[in-house]
Amino acid sequence: MNVLVILIPVSLALGAVGLLACLWTLRHRQYEDLEGDAARILLEEDDGP
Amino acid sequence: MTAFADPHQRTTGAPDPRTFILSVPGMRCAGCMGTVERTLSALPGVAAARVNLGDKQVRVTTLTDAAPLIAALADEGFDAREMDQDVLASDKDTEGRALLTRIGVAAFAMMNVMILSVAVWSGAEEATRALFHWLSAAIALPALAYSGRPFFASALTALRAMRVNMDVPISLAILLAAGMSVHEAWVHGPDAWFDAALSLTLFLLIGRYLDHRTRRAARSAAAALTALEVPRATLVTETGTVVVPTATLAIGDIIRVLPGARVPVDAEVVEGRADLDRSLITGESLPLSATPGTAVAAGETVLTAPLTLRATAVGEDTSLRRMARAVSVAEGARNRHVALADRAARIYAPLVHGLAAAGFLGWFIATGDAHKALLVAVATLIITCPCALGLAVPAVSVAASSRLFRGGMLLKSSTALERLAEVDAIVLDKTGTLTTGSLHLDHLDDEAASVALALAQSSDHPVARAVALALDGTQPATLTDVCEIAGDGITAIWNDRTVRLGRGPTGTELGLPDRPAMTLTPEETLRPGARALIDHARAAHLPVTLLSGDRAGPVRRIAADLGIDDWRAETTPQDKMDLLADRARAGQRVLMVGDGLNDAGALAAAHVSISPASALDAARAASDAVLLGGDLAMVGVALSVARQARRRMLENFGLAATYNAISVPLALAGFATPLMAAIAMSTSSILVVLNALRLRAAR
Numbered sequence: 001m002n003v004l005v006i007l008i009p010v011s012l013a014l015g016a017v018g019l020l021a022c023l024w025t026l027r028h029r030q031y032e033d034l035e036g037d038a039a040r041i042l043l044e045e046d047d048g049p
Numbered sequence: 050m051t052a053f054a055d056p057h058q059r060t061t062g063a064p065d066p067r068t069f070i071l072s073v074p075g076m077r078c079a080g081c082m083g084t085v086e087r088t089l090s091a092l093p094g095v096a097a098a099r100v101n102l103g104d105k106q107v108r109v110t111t112l113t114d115a116a117p118l119i120a121a122l123a124d125e126g127f128d129a130r131e132m133d134q135d136v137l138a139s140d141k142d143t144e145g146r147a148l149l150t151r152i153g154v155a156a157f158a159m160m161n162v163m164i165l166s167v168a169v170w171s172g173a174e175e176a177t178r179a180l181f182h183w184l185s186a187a188i189a190l191p192a193l194a195y196s197g198r199p200f201f202a203s204a205l206t207a208l209r210a211m212r213v214n215m216d217v218p219i220s221l222a223i224l225l226a227a228g229m230s231v232h233e234a235w236v237h238g239p240d241a242w243f244d245a246a247l248s249l250t251l252f253l254l255i256g257r258y259l260d261h262r263t264r265r266a267a268r269s270a271a272a273a274l275t276a277l278e279v280p281r282a283t284l285v286t287e288t289g290t291v292v293v294p295t296a297t298l299a300i301g302d303i304i305r306v307l308p309g310a311r312v313p314v315d316a317e318v319v320e321g322r323a324d325l326d327r328s329l330i331t332g333e334s335l336p337l338s339a340t341p342g343t344a345v346a347a348g349e350t351v352l353t354a355p356l357t358l359r360a361t362a363v364g365e366d367t368s369l370r371r372m373a374r375a376v377s378v379a380e381g382a383r384n385r386h387v388a389l390a391d392r393a394a395r396i397y398a399p400l401v402h403g404l405a406a407a408g409f410l411g412w413f414i415a416t417g418d419a420h421k422a423l424l425v426a427v428a429t430l431i432i433t434c435p436c437a438l439g440l441a442v443p444a445v446s447v448a449a450s451s452r453l454f455r456g457g458m459l460l461k462s463s464t465a466l467e468r469l470a471e472v473d474a475i476v477l478d479k480t481g482t483l484t485t486g487s488l489h490l491d492h493l494d495d496e497a498a499s500v501a502l503a504l505a506q507s508s509d510h511p512v513a514r515a516v517a518l519a520l521d522g523t524q525p526a527t528l529t530d531v532c533e534i535a536g537d538g539i540t541a542i543w544n545d546r547t548v549r550l551g552r553g554p555t556g557t558e559l560g561l562p563d564r565p566a567m568t569l570t571p572e573e574t575l576r577p578g579a580r581a582l583i584d585h586a587r588a589a590h591l592p593v594t595l596l597s598g599d600r601a602g603p604v605r606r607i608a609a610d611l612g613i614d615d616w617r618a619e620t621t622p623q624d625k626m627d628l629l630a631d632r633a634r635a636g637q638r639v640l641m642v643g644d645g646l647n648d649a650g651a652l653a654a655a656h657v658s659i660s661p662a663s664a665l666d667a668a669r670a671a672s673d674a675v676l677l678g679g680d681l682a683m684v685g686v687a688l689s690v691a692r693q694a695r696r697r698m699l700e701n702f703g704l705a706a707t708y709n710a711i712s713v714p715l716a717l718a719g720f721a722t723p724l725m726a727a728i729a730m731s732t733s734s735i736l737v738v739l740n741a742l743r744l745r746a747a748r
Binding site for chain 1: 079083102104146153154160177188
């Protein structure tokens with residue numbers, strides 16, 4: 001059971017990384033135009049954001 | 050003049066970049082998006098153009114004004130409108146981001162607690178189980194406190210007002226589950242409900258976010274249309290002209306309005322002669338001729354020549370604003386509509402609380418064990434959680450609104466969908482709603498047609514434009530010395546003789562040398578989709594009434610053409626409003642479709658109302674939905690989508706009720722476990738969402 005001492009913090013840390021990634025995407029306005037971003041990949045020219 | 054101190058004021062000096070948001074409802078695909086961005090970026094002065102396809106808007110940073118941007122998009126076939134600058138300021142959507150953050154936190158906490166719970170369910174023993182329970186508490190409690198705040202706040206507000214909404218049982222379930230679980234961890238008990246409390250919060254937050262997203266999309270698009278109300282005016286001063294925001298105008302200011310523009314405030318003509326289009330204000334289809342001394346109202350469009358005006362009423366005192374206020378009073382009645390979800394909550398909340406209380410009392414009397422009795426009561430509250438109930442309505446609204454948005458209809462009000470589903474009669478306005486103006490030109494021979502076209506092409510007058518449109522494809526004659534006399538017509542020299550297109554005794558006349566004047570009779574053509582809408586109404590057994598401010602002749606003709614038996618002509622705005630109010634008193638649920646200021650009162654008095662995007666602000670403000678494209682058939686589609694959405698909502702309530710019918714007896718019997726709650730909660734939520742998604746394919 002001593003392995004829990006390592007595994008629990010690891011699992012929490014992994015979860016926290018996921019949460020931070022989610023907050024990061026939020027801060028970079030990645031959910032404001034889901035339709036547009038999906039369509040943008042079809043455009044030939046690359047104007048950049 | 051008063052306007053000079055205003056910080057928004059622009060002079061002709063070196064401009065700095067400004068940001069505009071244009072609403073471009075015609076954008077539907079990647080191709081359109083590319084075209085719009087490329088077109089705008091290629092314009093001189095434009096620094097950046099970025100489309101938001103979901104909102105059908107483009108954000109442009111430019112050194113120039115918005116007008117060239119709109120003109121360039123019009124050349125590419127996109128109808129664009131400038132959005133109000135105030136909307137730009139409030140465009141951040143902080144509420145949506147906060148909800149997403151809460152969802153993220155709840156999901157993170159739920160996943161971690163679930164991992165710990167799985168260990169407990171698969172048989173973790175004494176010390177390990179207690180450790181896992183305390184760990185779960187350490188993760189869940191702060192997460193619940195943060196993520197659950199929208200529910201707690203709303204429940205508290207409702208309770209303070211002595212009301213019960215859906216958030217009251219939700220908050221109670223979350224709080225009791227958390228409290229009970231802490232107690233279980235404390236006494237080293239077998240069951241903790243932290244994961245149930247968190248998944249409940251997560252699913253409900255998702256429902257809340259979906260709801261928020263639908264409303265915001267509709268609101269921002271509806272706000273986009275307010276730009277029709279001329280945010281800027283050209284002020285004439287001793288030193289020249291400056292463009293100022295309309296809000297800064299004062300009574301007595303001299304303003305100039307160019308052909309094609311709307312009059313910004315109520316005013317009196319000081320100089321110039323021009324025709325005015327007031328069809329949106331009164332429903333009249335013929336233009337009015339304005340000369341010095343004529344009073345003009347805000348919202349009228351100047352057609353032929355520039356006018357210089359003196360402002361007589363500004364700001365809240367303009368006729369447009371007064372009308373808007375009258376409308377908002379009439380709207381009060383409609384806002385009393387109780388949303389389906391709230392009606393469900395009114396039945397649901399007392400029922401569940403009653404059951405939980407009965408469970409507690411029953412167990413306490415039967416066994417005398419207060420701890421066991423409390424456990425049963427809490428399990429009942431959690432397992433009957435309105436998870437599926439919380440998603441039942443928003444999931445359907447999102448699917449239905451996005452279906453309607455793709456077809457060009459924006460729902461402005463959150464209950465519009467439910468009210469649309471209840472409609473049992475339709476009232477239609479004629480001018481501008483069912484019909485658009487055009488001219489009867491079949492009797493012109495080739496020679497007359499080519500001269501008429503050439504004359505018409507040299508003017509912006511609506512009649513001239515209609516003539517040019519009707520004769521499209523004809524070879525225009527070669528004219529010289531074209532001269533337009535405002536309010537009278539156009540003359541020119543053709544083959545050394547004078548020809549004329551203009552006002553005659555009975556309508557617009559075409560004058561050719563050595564021939565009698567030919568009258569071009571105005572004729573109204575039906576908007577696309579008008580027939581489809583009437584057919585839909587007939588198939589759905591909805592009675593249709595035609596209500597018009599126009600003369601009896603044209604109204605009778607259109608009514609006969611469409612097969613509408615019930616029509617009324619020459620109605621005043623008050624008549625229209627009274628008729629709608631009478632129908633409402635008689636218990637009818639009327640859908641009103643109209644576009645003019647004369648319809649605004651009736652639109653507000655109707656059970657639910659729709660106006661086309663070309664309608665006046667006051668009319669659009671009074672409506673529940675705005676039709677962006679010109680196709681009236683979409684109104685029929687909206688009615689059937691709304692009815693299907695209502696059916697899905699009721700089915701979802703049925704699903705939630707079935708699930709409760711199974712789980713409540715188990716919970717009351719004391720068999721409910723946290724594992725059961727976790728499985729039941731997620732399956733019922735997924736079922737409800739899947740059922741809602743069936744709407745996306747709806748025709």
